[in-house]
Amino acid sequence: MISYNSENDFLFGNEAQVSVWLEAVILNEKFKLGEINYIFCDDDYLHKLNLEFLEHDTLTDIISFDYTVGKIIQGDIYISTERVEDNAKDFSVPFIEELHRVMVHGILHYCGYKDKTAKDEKLMREKENYYLQLFANRQ
Structure with missing residues (x-):
């Protein structure tokens, strides 16, 4: 189950579509969905x-607390909507695209992907782009 909560005035509008997409990401990475909580904040x-x-x-923009056990993905993902908004402007992309990138980024960390080295960061970006394209194709 994926839940969406807010500690600021942000309202997330497409919960059902995003949940289906993120669960597909998890399954594609050979994991199972446990319980993930997204918390939007400032x-x-x-x-x-x-x-x-x-x-x-x-x-x-994001801090994730990983409670994954074996292949069951679980955790709390905190996202600063202010950082996402600033990053979207910096990267010249729509806010919602950057938000989706950050959301899938947290899931990919739970699947074992890292981003501390240049090589790891490159793979993380490739995975993010792949899954963002899959989501765009579903629309």
């Missing part, structure tokens, strides 16, 4: 989590 909220749990004094 920069201040996510910055506090970043300081408290990761000891990073920086803004970020």
Whole structure:
């Protein structure tokens, strides 16, 4: 089950479509969906989590807490809608596209993909682009 919650005034509109897509991503990566909670928030909220749990004094667009057991994907994914909005402007893409990228990014981390090295980041971007295209083709 995928749930969507908000700690700010953000309203996520296409929950059903996105849930079907993200579950397809999980199944395609040979995992099973357990329980994933997306929590949309602002920069201040996510910055506090970043300081408290990761000891990073920086803004970020996403923090994920992975509770995956074996092949069952579970976790809490916090997304700063403010960071996503700024990143969308920086990358000249629509907000919703950048939001979907960040959402699938969290899922891909749960599937074992990393992004700390240039090689890992390249593979992560390829996977994100692949799954974003799959979602676009469903529309």
